[in-house]
Amino acid sequence: MPDVVYHYDVTITPDRPKKFYRDAFNKFMEDYLKGHCAAYDGSKNCYLLKLLPQPVYEGDVQVTDAHGKSMKFNISIKATENPAVELKSLKTYHNERVFDKPMRALQCVEVVLANACHQKGVRAGRSFYTKPREGYTDLGDGFELYVGLYQAAILGEQPYVNVDISHKSFPSEVTLTDFLTKQLSANLERNLETRTLYNFCSHMKGLKVIYNPPAKFGQAPRSYKVNEISREGAAKLSFTNNDGEKMTVQQYFASRGYNLRYPFLNCVVSGSAVRPNYLPIELCSIEPGQAIKRKDGVKQVQRMIKYAATSTGERKFKIMDLLYKFDHNKDPLVRAFGLAVGREFIKVPTRLLSPPAIEYRSNKCVKPQAGSWRGFNFLKTGASPAKTGYKWAIIYTQSYILKFSLLQEFSSKLYNSAARMGINLSAERQVEETKNIIATLEQYKRENYDLVVVVIPGRGTTYADIKQKAELVCGLLTQCIKEQTLSRGIREQLLSNLLLKVNSKLNGTNHKISSATHIVLDHPMFMGADVTHPSPDQRHIPSVVGVAASHDLDGASYNMQYRLQQSTKEEIDDMQSISRHHLKVYFQRQKCYPNHIIYYRDGVSDGQFQKVEQFELGAIRAVCKELRFSPKITCIIVVKRHHTRFFPIIKTTDSFNNVLPGTVVDQKIVHPNETQFFMVSHQSIQGTAKPTRYNVIVDDAKFTMDQLQQMTNNLCYMFPRCNRAVSYPAPAYLAHLVAARGRVYIEGPPLKRSLPEEYKRRLINENFMNNTPMFFV
Structure with missing residues (x-):
């Protein structure tokens, strides 16, 4: 490996299509800098082994794609302000403790290693995808599964390449006529029906199709990007030709000796708005290997998980198989830069933390086994306002899969199970069929009901409709259950899971960590924060902030705040008002402010840690100063998106064959300049367990690493929805639920006002939030 390589900026004009960039750059190097070796990132950066004698090189090149389309580009490369990249820093960073140099070197290493994969796979993010060797894996709705090799260079005890298998849905390579008949059951002999056209357009918009001209045209196939699908068929859709004559698409093809087989079928629209291209559907097929940025549907996710959920041994085998296929060490560029990737995974030392003792009513304690346990009577149940117990009801709409006898059985079993667990539900309750769930919720609010169990129908009223009306308007506690779930039978596990939520919503506490096994702090407040972002194809939708904070001494009872903010913005804008609200609630409950604030922050990328410390922790400290107290703040970043x-x-x-719950790794693979550890706190239900990475960015309390790890592990046992450890601490998990609830509140018509205005229109009923703060679980 050379001690130094040189970083250059690459400028390519015109700036599209980008699929030509790599070929154009290679042609430029061949024509203008023959003999020089360059690693190009496919965009604006390249690394050379030697410093060029001139500061700038420029030239024109022409490249041709697989379909015969040619493009001319002007390319210039210019040395950056500080071109020398010290690869030798990857050998010396432990001694020098300077980390900007090795980070620049790692970026170069990633570009070089990626070069070995571009010819063999389709890039999406840091993964390179190919079709699985065992053949076609259908995900439904016109998508198929590709598997990819994820790779990233990281700093640990030494530089490592983090490799993993990744999975992604790709549009299936299929003719558009086959897609219409097989996926949408369309009739090709006529114009598409409105619903079929909408579904077809939703699938096709933004995709690339291969247009295969009739043989008589003597033209090569060509790739086009789909803008939309025309409303009219080829027999009616008209345009003005080069001679100024108006003609239909069908007439145009007939004039060139080709009679369309499906003249009434709609057309693919591509090109510009000023000069669109109309392509008959029968002559188009979906281009293979398109890595698109879309949110997968429920069906795709379910089938993908079924394929991807494998044992650790099988996953390891698949990763090694991908490494063999991409074979970095045989790539000429990788070898020219003096790099080599090892053939074995590294071995790391682990520690196994003991699970905490879970305490229930009457000081009964249980020790979890393999991350789960059988619960006893709830530690605490809420005090019902009436002596007869909480006033409650079950409402549902008419359905062929729900019989009244099943609802009666559900009502009886739910009441009996609640009584056994100590929840004081009234023996008298309504089980009512209704045609209008929303109106019935308003009626029950007027009649001062404490809880309404809503059976969500298969169609019609949605979960979002119910929660928006109940929580934003009425201020009524609801517990939802899908009619499909109920129709499968009323099992004890179903009732137990429902009551875990119901008890929390009714101001109860399901369980706590026994003080004998907990890190006991003086008046702590546990905070969790998350920001959820829309998928890349929905950037018009805002990001949603969710912050949950405990108001008891056990870290079991929480209150929530949500906000709407600019799409994709990671740092929380309104942290001052959010933390002010949480601190005031804590003061109301405890008659003092917390001495410790333990802040678990989820949803932050690695480059944003400094912003979290500057803006979010700065906001919390400002509010504490305003309220005249100085807590010790500990901020731990929760990172789940890693490989x-x-x-x-x-x-x-x-x-x-996963590692056992409580497994911790804090050596070899952790960053040498950060307080960091990995933990698997849960038992994976299916597939290989994903550890959570924790980065401690602020620690006023100066906890030891053992204390931080034990406290974090213990909090994974405090999620109120289940009697098992979850994959990351309850405060962060609850913050995720808060953000998800905020997203439920904005479902429906598109938001047209400013985000502050839209938020004000969706304020949670104040009395409801104060009286039942855990409503969101």
Whole structure:
């Protein structure tokens, strides 16, 4: 590996289509800088082994794609302000403790290693995808599964390449006529029906199609990007030709000797708005290998998980198979830069934390086994306003899969189970069929009901409709259950899961960590924060902030705040008002402010840690100063979006051979300049367990690493929805639920006003939030 390489800026004009960039750059190097070796990132950066004698090189090149389309580009490369990139820093960073140099070197290494993969796979993010070797894997709705090799260079005890298998849905390579008949059951002999046209347009918009001209045209196939699907068929859709004559698409093809087979079928619209191209559907097929940025549907996610959920041994085998396929070490550029990727995974030392003791009513304690436990009577239940108990009802709409006898059975079993657990539900309750769930909720609010169990119908009224009306307007506590779930039978597990939520909503506490196994703090407040962003194809929708904070001493009872903010913005804008609200609630409950604030922040990318410290922790400190107290703040970033996996060397008792719950890694693979550790706190239900990475960015309390890890592990046992450890701490998990609830509040018509105005229109009923702060679980 050379000690130094050189970083250059690359400028390519025109700036599209980008699929030509790599070929154009390679042609430029061949024509103008023959003999020089360059690693190009496909955009604006390249790295050379030697410093060029001139500061700027420029020239024109012409490249041709697989379909015969040619493009001319002007390319210039110019040395950056500080071109020298010290690769030798990757050997010396431990001694020098300077981390900007190795970070620049790592960026160069990633570009070089990626070069080995571009010819063999389709890039999306840091992964390179190919079709699975075992053949076609249908995900439904016109999508198929591709598997990819994820790779990222990281700093640990030494530089490592983090590799993993990744999975992504790609549009299936299929003719558009086959897609219409097989996926949408369309009749090709006539214009598409409104619903079919909408679904077809939703699938096709933004995709690329291959247009295969009739053989008589003597033209090569060509790729076009779909703007939309025309409303009219080829027999009616008209345009003005080069001679100024108006003609239909059908007439144009007939004039060139080709009679359309489906003249009434709609057309693909591509090109510009001023000069659109109309392509008959029968002559188009979906281009293969398109990595699109869309949110997968429920069906795709379910089938993908079924394929991807494998044991650690199988996952490891698949990763090694991908490494063999891409074979970085044989790539000429990788070798020219003196790099090589090892053939074995590294071995890391682990520690296994003991699970905490879970305490229930009457000081009964239970010790979890493999991350789960059987619960006893709830630690605490809410005090019902009436002596007869909480006033409650079950409402549902008429359905062929729901019989009244099933609802009566559900009512009886739910009441009996609640009584056994100590929840004081009234023996008298309504089980009512209604044609209008929303109106019935308003009626029950007027009649002062405490809880309404709503059976969500398969169609019609949605979960969002119910929660918007109940929580924003009425101020009525609801517990939803899908009619499909109920129709499968009333099992004890179903009732238990429902009552865990119901007790929390009715101001109860399900369980707590026994003080004998907890990190006991003086008046702590546990905060969790998350920001959820819309998918890349929905950037017009705002990001939603969710912040949950405890108001008891056990970290079991929480209140919430949500906000709407600019799409994709990661740092929380309104943190001052959010933290002010949470601190005031804490003061109301405890008659003092917290001495410790433990802040778990989810949803932050690695480059944003400094912003979290500057803006969010700065806002919390400003509010504390305003309220005249100085707590010790500890901020721990919760990182789930990474590709580190642990494969046990010795077989474990886990059915997927995962490491056991409580496994911690804090050596070798952690960043040398950060307080960081990995933890698997949960038992994976299916597939290889994903560890959560924790970065401690602020620690006023100066906790030891053991204390931080034990406290974090314990909090994973405090999620109120289940009697098992979850994959990250309850405050962060609850913040995720808050953000998800905020997204429910904005479902429906598009938002047209400013975000502050839209938020004000969706304020949660104040009395409701004060009286039942855990309504969101």
